[in-house]
Structure formats: C-alpha cells, structure tokens
Amino acid sequence: MALAALRSSEGGSSEGRSSRDGRSIMLHSWKLTCELREIHPPFMQPFSWALIVASFPFLTSMGFTPGPNNILVASSGVNFGFRATVPHILGITFGFPIMLLVVGLGLAKIFIAVPLVHLAFKYISIVYLVYLAWRIANAAALTPEAGSAKPLTFMQAAAFQWVNGKAWIIAVSAVTTYTVVDQSLPLQILAIAIMDIGITLVSVSCWTLFGHILRDYLHTDARRRGFNYTMAGLLLVSILPVLWE
Secondary structure, three states, X not given: OHHHHHHHHHHHHHHHHHHHHHHHHHHHHHHHHHHHHHOOOHHHOOOOOHHHHHHHHHHHHHHHOOOHHHHHHHHHHHHHOHHHHHHHHHHHHHHHHHXXXXXXXXXXXXXXXXXXXXXXXXXXXXXXXXXXXXXXXXHXXXXXXXXXXXXXXXXXXXXXXXXXHHHHHHHHHHHHHOOOOOOOHHHHHHXXXXXXXXXXXXXXXXXXXXXXXXXXXXXXXXHHHHHHHHHHHHHHHOOHHHHHO
C-alpha cells in the first residue's frame, strides 16, 4: 500500500512538473511572438502622414520662389526656348529629390562630424554660381553660329544641386522639420522626396515657360542683354545668404 501511494505521489508530481513546464513554454512562446510582431524592417514601419502632408506647403513655396534653379531655367527659356531647356528641367526635377534623399539618409551627419567638408562644398558652390552668373550675363553676346551658348544638360543640372545653396537649405530643413526619428525615418524621407518630384517639375516648368513667353518681348539685343544682366544679378544676390551663413 505504501509503495502504491509513493508511486502515485511521484506520478502526480511528475504530471504537475510537466504541466508547469508546458505552461512556461507556452507563455515564453507567446511573449516571443508578441516581440516579433513589434519588430519590422524600416520599410514596413507605419508612420503618420501628417508631417509629410505638412511639408507640401513648405516645399511648394520654396520651389516657386526665386532661387538659382528658377533663375537659370527662366534665363534658359529666354535664350534657348522651352523645348531646348527640357533636359535642364528634368535634371532639376530628379536631381534635387535624389539629393534630398541622400542628405536625409546620412550625408548631413558627415557635415556635422567634419565641418571642413561642408565648408569646401560652400565655397565650391559660390565659385560655380559666380561662373553661371557670368554665363547668363554674356549669353546675349554669344552668336548662335558660334555654337558656344548651350543650355545645361540633364547631368549638369542634376549635379548643380550639390553646389546649390538654396537646395541644401531646403533639403536639410525638410528632413529635420517634417520627419520624426524612429525606424520609419528612411520611409518618411523617401515619401518627401517622391512628393517633391512633382512640385519641382511644376515649379521649374513654370519658370521656364515664363522665360519662353518673354522671348517675344526680348527680341532685341538690348532688351535681352538687360534681362540677362538682371538674371545674373539676381543669381549673385542669391549667394549672399550663403556668405552670411
């Protein structure tokens, strides 16, 4: 009788341990599942669209106000026409959002860590803008037969964004103001860059069309030269905020 009671007690204890172990495993599995559900790749992280939508008025106002890009395409529209300026338009349209994406994903951190790199970009920007102002001012004096006067190509316009002071200000401001720092940050920056493609295309196209329409009024050398001098002067003025930064 005692032996049977002992075996019964051992069996009950074993079953109890098995039951507890089973519950412990189930609890651990449930916790692990919950943790895995909370972990997503960055591209799958949900985020609020409120800030992204709020960046639209900012990007629109920056895109349509005078700046190096708009001055250049307006001048190109006057001197070469809308169709010849299309590569320039597309270079800005895709070049700036790509720059915004790269800056947002980490290039700004390099500038913070190594200020000398930012300073080098700043002075390269100033020198190139002065050169472009000279090209605009002298565009009226160049004869079509000489073939020297040409609008910027797609690659030239895209590369110009990296030495465009206003483009840097817009990119850094958009990323720092209209995003939140979490795992969805790359997706937020991508959304802003994609939205800006449409804004940039419309804004630079309007400025080019504005220049193209002025061609009928600027049909004399004196008027065209006066317009080009004005555009060159505005481009030089746009350098002042960079110098005072």
